[in-house]
Amino acid sequence: MTLSRRAAIGAAATLYAAPTLLHARHAAAQASAPPVVGPAFHRFEVGALKVTVVTDGSNVRPNATQGLVVNATPEQVGSAMSAAGLPGPAMRNPYNVTFVETPRGLVALDVGTGGAGGPGTGALQDNMRAAGLDPARVLLIAHTHFHGDHIGGLTSNDGAALFPQAMVVVPEREWAFWTDAGEESRATEARRPGFANVRRRFAPYLDRMTRFAPDAEVAPGIRAVATNGHSPGHTSFLIADGTAQALVIGDAITAPAFFMVNPDWCPVFDMDPAMAVDTRKRLLDRAATERMPVVGYHFDMPATGRVERAGTGYRLVPGAA
Ligand SMILES: [Zn+2]
Numbered sequence: 001m002t003l004s005r006r007a008a009i010g011a012a013a014t015l016y017a018a019p020t021l022l023h024a025r026h027a028a029a030q031a032s033a034p035p036v037v038g039p040a041f042h043r044f045e046v047g048a049l050k051v052t053v054v055t056d057g058s059n060v061r062p063n064a065t066q067g068l069v070v071n072a073t074p075e076q077v078g079s080a081m082s083a084a085g086l087p088g089p090a091m092r093n094p095y096n097v098t099f100v101e102t103p104r105g106l107v108a109l110d111v112g113t114g115g116a117g118g119p120g121t122g123a124l125q126d127n128m129r130a131a132g133l134d135p136a137r138v139l140l141i142a143h144t145h146f147h148g149d150h151i152g153g154l155t156s157n158d159g160a161a162l163f164p165q166a167m168v169v170v171p172e173r174e175w176a177f178w179t180d181a182g183e184e185s186r187a188t189e190a191r192r193p194g195f196a197n198v199r200r201r202f203a204p205y206l207d208r209m210t211r212f213a214p215d216a217e218v219a220p221g222i223r224a225v226a227t228n229g230h231s232p233g234h235t236s237f238l239i240a241d242g243t244a245q246a247l248v249i250g251d252a253i254t255a256p257a258f259f260m261v262n263p264d265w266c267p268v269f270d271m272d273p274a275m276a277v278d279t280r281k282r283l284l285d286r287a288a289t290e291r292m293p294v295v296g297y298h299f300d301m302p303a304t305g306r307v308e309r310a311g312t313g314y315r316l317v318p319g320a321a
Contacts, residue, residue: 038055038094038300038301038302039055039301039302040054040055040123040127040130040131041053041054041055041127041128041130041131042301042302042303042304043131044246044293044304045244046100046221046239046240046241046244046245046246046293047221047240047241047242047243047244048241049100049101049102049221049239049241049244050100050101051098051099051100051101051239051246051295052098052099052101052131052133053096053097053098053099053295053301053302053303053304054096054097054098054099054124054127054128054131054133055094055095055096055097055123055124055127055301055303056095056096056097056112056113056117056121056122056123056124056127056153057094057095057113057117057120057121057122057123057124058092058093058094058095058117058120058121059092059093059117059118059119059120059121060090060091060092060093060120061090061091061092061093062089062090063089063090064077064081064088064089064090064091064255065077065078065081065088065089066089067268068258068267068268069258069265069266069267069268070266070267070268070270070273071264071265071266071273072258072262072265077258080257080258080261080262081257083257083261084256084257084261086257091255092300093117093255093298094298094299094300094301094303095112095113095117095121095149095297095298096295096296096297096298096299096301096303097109097110097111097112097124097153097297098110098237098248098295099128099131099133099138100219100221100222100239102219102220102221102222103220103221104139104219104220105137105139105140105219106133106137106138106139106140107138107139107140107141107142107218107219107222108138108140108141108142108163108166109141109142109143109144109222109237109248109250110141110142110143110144110150110151110153110250110297111124111141111143111150111151111152111153111154111162111163112124112149112150112152112153113148113149113150113152113153114151114152114153114154114155114156114157114162114201115152115157116148116149116152117149117152121149122153124153125153125162135162135163135164136163136164136165137165138163138165138166139165139166139167140166140167140168140169140218140219141154141163141166141167141168141169142168142169142170142212142218142219142222142224142237143168143169143170143171143174143235144171144234144235144236144237144248144250144251144297145171145174145230145231145233145234145235145250145251146170146174146178146194146198146231147194147231147251147269148194148197150250150251150297151197151198151201151202152197152201154168154201154202154204154205155200155201155203155204159200159203159204160204161204161205166205166208167208167209167210168202168205168208168209168210169209169210169211169212169218170209170210170211170212170233171211171212171214171224171226171233171234171235172211172212172213172214172233173214173226173228173232173233174231174232174233174234174235175211175233176232176233177231177232177233178194178195178198179198183195191271212224214226214235218237221239221240221241222237222238222239223237223238223240224236224237224238225237225238225247227249227250227252227279227283228272228275228279229252229270229271229272229273229274229275229276229277229278229279229280230250230251230252230269230270230271230276230279231251231271232271232272234250234251234252234279235250236248236249236250236252236283237250245290245292245293246292246293246294246295246304247283247286247287247292247293247294247295248294248295249283249294249295249296249297250297251269251297251298252276252279252280252283253280253283253284253294253296254267254269254296254297254298255267255298256296256299256305256315256316259280260284260307260313260314260315260316261310261311261313261314261315262312262313263277263280263281263284263313263314264277284307284313284314287306287307288307288308288309288314291306292306292307293305293306294306294307294316296316299316299318300318302318302319304318304319305317305318305319
């Protein structure tokens with residue numbers, strides 16, 4: 001694997017030019033399709049690029065006022081839910097993957113939970129087929145970061161690659177962190193299993209992986225944007241064609257009712273909270289100023305919208321893409 005931006009682009013170009021990298025094993029079907037809440041997919045265009053957001057499903061956090069936002073009181077979190085029209089205290093947490101039809105092949109930005117989010121999750125491959133996207137047609141997977149709900153869908157439970165034709169590109173900082181034995185040994189008990197999960201999920205792809213630099217073009221029309229903080233190498237992806245653009249933000253911002261309205265609030269999952277706050281503010285300012293549609297991995301379907309300034313923070317105007 002290589003580290004340079006040029007090499008990452010080169011790898012992607014090689015991939016598209018030589019679609020004969022065959023892995024015979026076909027995707028094992030997921031055991032059963034969990035119920036879908038809302039549409040299974042949402043399609044829009046960025047210039048000439050066709051973008052489809054496909055849900056992997058969702059689960060429900062029984063009480064979002066406790067333990068999710070580390071620097072707000074349960075009362076403050078409850079008020080934010082009320083203000084957003086959410087009944088609470090339970091809150092649904094969706095998982096949504098973005099696909100881009102580029103001139104040279106189908107690209108996936110993350111791959112869903114693989115069912116790791118419980119019985120309501122793991123529906124990505126079924127919902128892809130419902131959207132007319134054959135998993136075997138995915139030629140490139142680009143990852144935002146390595147938390148389990150974003151890489152679980154790489155493999156079946158028995159470790160087989162679920163995307164038989166796909167090359168995989170990953171942020172170099174993210175790879176460096178999760179493959180560092182020292183980081184693993186220093187990790188909290190809650191985070192340590194994530195290291196073994198990274199080894200397990202990427203295992204069948206190791207001979208077709210490339211690392212990319214923070215601002216690399218990972219595929220035609222898709223550029224990495226470093227949005228570190230949620231994890232060490234967390235990356236968003238700017239999809240652009242001419243003046244049309246959309247930003248797939250990954251987990252830089254998760255629940256809009258909390259973290260757009262209060263960009264200073266931190267979900268327990270942010271690994272470097274101070275950096276995550278800086279990143280969030282920069283990203284929100286850019287999205288609002290440029291009136292740029294954003295796509296959120298954990299937004300409710302259709303998982304897209306525009307960002308507007310509101311009071312001391314921001315708000316999402318859903319579906320404006
Ligand atoms: Zn996530």
